Amino acid sequence: MTSQTVLVTGGAGYIGSATAHLLVRAGYRVVVFDNLYQGHRAAVPQQAAFVLGDLADRAAVSQVFDRYPDIGCVMHFASYTLVGESMERPFKYLRDNLVNALNLLEAMIAHGVKRFILSSTANLFDLPSDRAAEPIREDAPIAPGSPYGESKFFIERALHWMHRIYGLKYVSLRYFNASGALPECGEDHAPETHLIPLVLQVALGQRPYVTIFGDDYPTRDGTCVRDYIHVADLAEAHILAMAALDQLGARCYNLGNGRGFTVKEVVETARKVTGAPIPAVIGPRRPGDPAVLVASSESIRRELGWQPKHLDLESIIRSAWEWHRAHPNGYGDTHLGGEAPPALRDLPPASQREDKG
Numbered sequence: 001m002t003s004q005t006v007l008v009t010g011g012a013g014y015i016g017s018a019t020a021h022l023l024v025r026a027g028y029r030v031v032v033f034d035n036l037y038q039g040h041r042a043a044v045p046q047q048a049a050f051v052l053g054d055l056a057d058r059a060a061v062s063q064v065f066d067r068y069p070d071i072g073c074v075m076h077f078a079s080y081t082l083v084g085e086s087m088e089r090p091f092k093y094l095r096d097n098l099v100n101a102l103n104l105l106e107a108m109i110a111h112g113v114k115r116f117i118l119s120s121t122a123n124l125f126d127l128p129s130d131r132a133a134e135p136i137r138e139d140a141p142i143a144p145g146s147p148y149g150e151s152k153f154f155i156e157r158a159l160h161w162m163h164r165i166y167g168l169k170y171v172s173l174r175y176f177n178a179s180g181a182l183p184e185c186g187e188d189h190a191p192e193t194h195l196i197p198l199v200l201q202v203a204l205g206q207r208p209y210v211t212i213f214g215d216d217y218p219t220r221d222g223t224c225v226r227d228y229i230h231v232a233d234l235a236e237a238h239i240l241a242m243a244a245l246d247q248l249g250a251r252c253y254n255l256g257n258g259r260g261f262t263v264k265e266v267v268e269t270a271r272k273v274t275g276a277p278i279p280a281v282i283g284p285r286r287p288g289d290p291a292v293l294v295a296s297s298e299s300i301r302r303e304l305g306w307q308p309k310h311l312d313l314e315s316i317i318r319s320a321w322e323w324h325r326a327h328p329n330g331y332g333d334t335h336l337g338g339e340a341p342p343a344l345r346d347l348p349p350a351s352q353r354e355d356k357g
Contacts, residue, residue: 006071007074009033009075010038010077010079011077012036012040013038013040013043013078014187015235016032016075016077019239023239030045031048031050032045032048032050033051033053033078042332043184043185045184051064054100055100056099062110065113072113075242076119079151079152080093086148087146087147090147093150094147097148097152097155098151108168114168115170115242116159116168116169116170118172119175120172120175121174124142125142125143126144126149136295156252170245171241171250173234173238173253173255174255174295175255175256176254178229178231179228180196187320196266196320199267203270203274208279210281213286214289216285221264222264223263224292224293225261225262225294226261226293230315232310233306233308237304256294258296258297258298260292265313273314273321
């Protein structure tokens, strides 16, 4: 597998860049395709080829496959991802996320590339309160909690038909709360909406306090419980799934640690890691926030042998803290284009490429 090239859309973003770094470490050749709307050029591994482009541009997408004929698998991270924004601008999510994915799939099929990994979401599972405390399995009812979650479900349905009609092999990986950092890359969103980086910004003196949305939930301390999964463990799951695509055919997996931590536990652990007081203010509940969201990842553990290595909250937050301390202003500049490194400018001709079916 490592003799082929992997196309990573959205590979300048948080999870995409972490996966690109681990792919490079594993010996894969990597092409990152990103419009830098939410991503950062500096997050892309130096060893990877970088193409500045937009999935809405069908010609540009097709040209990537023409330029790199050894692409054997696509990992699709590029997406609009803000749940709150999707409630305010639903067409941006319901239309653009799906159409951009279809542009990518159409170009893949046209170029004979039939291996695909989707970055999906736990937002597919907007469970009623009587089910909320249960670890969520892949066969739980699909009831997206926002237009963002719905757009990912649309893509999963499109993959079903691409598999049935064209023989596309795919895995959809439904993340719970991605967190932590690699030494090379971490979270830098604008705006920032994720709890751990928000808490760490308070520790850095960049925010006066962190808001806890509700402390009257039916949980052990009254605050919401979430399943935090280290970004490196997510990236490893992508690589495992890619290696098994030919045997799997079509699968959906939930990715989480299988245990949950409350918001107050996150804040208290961050205080321990950083040594900062981190003031917290209790605010009103946010509409639609379930009390508990915890994944059952038994399927991918059983079928692929996936084992998360970062199981405790302290190690997850410590890795994020180390990155944020080293990059207090995130990536800063970094919305810059770039040329492919010399080693990837001239790939083998199409006659030498592996079978992609």
